[in-house]
Amino acid sequence: MKKFLLVLAFVPAFSFAQNHESNLRKIYDAELSSGHTYENLRYLCKVVGNRLAGSPGAAASVEWTKQLMESYDFDTVFLQPVMVPHWERGGKDIVKITNSVKHGVVELNALALGNTQGTGAKGLVGQVIEVKSIPELQALGEKVKGKIVFFNGPMDPRMIDSFQAYGGANAQRSSGAAEASKLGAIGTLVRSLSNTINDIPHTGNQRYNPDFPKIPALAISTADAELLSQLLAEQSDLKVYLESHGEMKTEKLSYNVIGEIRGTEKPEEIIAVGGHLDSWDVGEGAHDDGAGCMQAIEVLRLYKELGWKPKRTLRAVMWMNEENGLRGGQEYARVAKAKGEKHIAAIESDSGGFLPIGFSSTGTDAQRGKLASWADLLRPYQLWNLQKPGGGADIGPLRDQGPILIGLLPDSQRYFYYHHTEADVFEAVDQRELELGAAAMAALVYLIEQEGI
Missing domain, CATH: 3.40.630.10 (Zn peptidases)
Structure with a gap:
């Protein structure tokens, strides 16, 4: 009798699974x-x-x-x-190295980050200072005052999960301008969040701190981030021109x-x-x-x-x-x-x-x-x-x-x-x-x- 009951109990569950499979x-x-x-x-x-x-x-x-x-x-x-x-982006985003001893003027592939307040048609020029993370920026303190901060922290290629690598690098894009503005920076450049080296810039959202100035924030392609970093290592007084037209309506x-x-x-x-x-x-x-x-x-x-x-x-x-x-x-x-x-x-x-x-x-x-x-x-x-x-x-x-x-x-x-x-x-x-x-x-x-x- 017990065996018979077990069989009856098993049949509906088996049929249910078969129905799901079908x-x-x-x-x-x-x-x-x-x-x-x-x-x-x-x-x-x-x-x-x-x-x-x-x-x-x-x-x-x-x-x-x-x-x-x-x-x-x-x-x-x-x-x-x-x-x-x-x-609204409002116009073409422009980033140019202006004084490279090796190359002269070099235009970089760029896109303004979302919600960014633009420079307007006059643009701005500033000396570039490179960091790999927000803690590295904060350690520099007032040394970034009046400069354009270049966030060049790559997505970690060792991460098998690309979203985990993205999460590890995302803070420099989403919060970089807000943190740099606190220290008196006049603008930011961010290495695009990509796990490949290419010429395509990536936009994305960034958030300002309402208690500090809204400075322009633009991303450059990973290939151009590599170039800018290399030129900075050879020439510490490198300057960049930024122009963007973003406006919050x-x-x-x-x-x-x-x-x-x-x-x-x-x-x-x-x-x-x-x-x-x-x-x-x-x-x-x-x-x-x-x-x-x-x-x-x-x-x-x-x-x-x-x-x-x-x-x-x-x-x-x-x-x-x-x-x-x-x-x-x-x-x-x-x-x-x-x-x-x-x-x-x-x-x-x-x-x-x-x-x-x-x-x-x-x-x-x-x-x-x-x-x-x-x-x-x-x-x-x-x-x-x-x-x-x-x-x-x-x-x-x-x-x-x-x-x-x-x-x-x-x-x-x-x-x-x-x-x-x-x-x-x-x-x-x-x-x-x-x-x-x-x-x-x-x-x-x-x-x-x-x-x-």
Whole structure:
């Protein structure tokens, strides 16, 4: 009798697993044979273009993604208002070495950092002083007064995880100008955050200290950072001319764009899946983060194509203003809390449209344990890494409301070639890798909406 009961107990669980295997296969088959992700990304990049918060491109992307989700007949599609900063580059960014004994005048490949107050047409000239980190800057004290500080700390090439290397070097870009201004510097140059040596400058956000002057902050390419460092070693009185035209304008009204399929059994439990709709004003924002947005919309579209009705409510969220303010993610979390919404999971794709290898996560031991319990179901699709901690910038503000925060984890070795550059265009994205990422997100959403977490 005991043996008979054990067999009965085993059969439903076995059938349940078989059903999951079959449905994951259906997701991948549908996406890889007739997915919409790649064509949707093409339209976003080539027709809408780059989408800096507050720009006409950002406004166009809001309207287009709303219409796109409506065309897929999601249960609800709506706009969530959010006020965003509005920064404009305003003109060509110029950096020139003016007095090289060896080369004379040398123009460097440069881009002003986001939210930077420009020099205006007159520009400025100053002697350059090189540092590798903010602590090194602080140790110099008043020696930097009246000078242009050159932050030349590279991403650590020994780090296998390129995002870890990025995190180790990011402070000089995000806080360098604020710290240099405290010591009387008149401007900053920053080595682009890339793990390759090339001629492409990388922009990115930086924040001022409101108690000190807003000095211009520009990035130069890694190749030009190597050149400038070499010339400084040979000539300590090297001077550089900076010209930029950035200006912070009045804040603008924008929107998070949200599409929803209502759950049939536990509609109050929400699974949000998304990316950030804004991008920088150079390139097309293909990897960062057009790819994530189109993958998120595709998750819900696949449900419609397959005729599935989820047990729990699914939301595709296009967050606005991740790049230079994070206003969209903050507003989404604020509204969710005010409404008493119950998010059980939030999944973000913001690491590029490259080959997916797993998911990072932040949550309780029970939540992460549930994610790990699906390892055997996900491994056939080469989603082997479920151990890395993490989530995403836009879903971070939801953390105190209790959901597990999950990030799609692609192979990131090529990401920082394109990140925040003119090279981040549609042609840089591989169709199959992008579609595999969309299928991976849909597979995980399916497991969560079926079983909870």
